[in-house]
Amino acid sequence: MRFLTVDDEGEGASDEVEAQATTExxxxxxxxxxxxxLALHAAGSHHEARSAYGQxxxxxxxxxxxxxxxxxxxxxxxxxxxxxxxxxxxxxxLEEQQGRHGLAxxxxxSAVRIDERDAVLWGRVGALALRVEQKNxxxxxxxxxxxxxxxxxxxxMRCLLYTSPSP
Numbered sequence: 434m435r436f437l438t439v440d441d442e443g444e445g446a447s448d449e450v451e452a453q454a455t456t457e458x459x460x461x462x463x464x465x466x467x468x469x470x471l472a473l474h475a476a477g478s479h480h481e482a483r484s485a486y487g488q489x490x491x492x493x494x495x496x497x498x499x500x501x502x503x504x505x506x507x508x509x510x511x512x513x514x515x516x517x518x519x520x521x522x523x524x525x526x527l528e529e530q531q532g533r534h535g536l537a538x539x540x541x542x543s544a545v546r547i548d549e550r551d552a553v554l555w556g557r558v559g560a561l562a563l564r565v566e567q568k569n570x571x572x573x574x575x576x577x578x579x580x581x582x583x584x585x586x587x588x589x590m591r592c593l594l595y596t597s598p599s600p
Contacts, residue, residue: 459494460512466492467516471523479527486524489516499547518547522554525561534564552582 470485489495498513525540538561545554559574 456494459492463489463492463495463513463516467520470520474523474527479530483524483527486520486527489520490524495520499543514547518544521547525557529561534561537561538565538567538570549577550581552578555581 466485466489470482470489473479473482473485494513495517498511498517521540521544525537525544528534528540529537538558541554541558541561545551545558548554555574555578559571559578562568562571562574
């Protein structure tokens with residue numbers, strides 16, 4: 434709660450309203466940038482889409498969203514954090530298609546730090562980790578996928594088949 438004197442009301446209130454409007458305007462611009470990147474991605478303009486996702490991830494609200502959420506539980510309902518999560522996943526897909534599996538894995542690991550409850554995302558992390566021959570990471574990812582969704586049979590099978598120690 435904030436108390437203002439009558440003389441200060443105009444100055445303090447306008448600063449708060451202006452800051453809120455600026456944040457909302459930035460969030461609206463970030464949403465438009467994400468939609469533009471998504472359209473480029475869907476159209477097959479992968480180079481332009483990667484650039485647009487990268488530009489979105491560099492926006493101040495989006496870039497700082499993960500650090501701002503680090504103090505408490507990550508809430509993917511926050512617009513900037515949710516956009517960061519989606520952009521990381523989508524950019525990872527583009528990097529994987531270009532054969533940059535290590536970079537794709539790094540992007541997915543950043544996304545999984547935002548939402549650890551996504552079994553499908555953990556499955557993708559495991560599959561990419563296998564491609565770059567990081568069996569320990571793959572095993573952990575597949576175990577997490579099963580922990581998030583015990584009925585995720587593909588992750589359970591991959592965990593057993595691909596990450597078991599060789600005889």
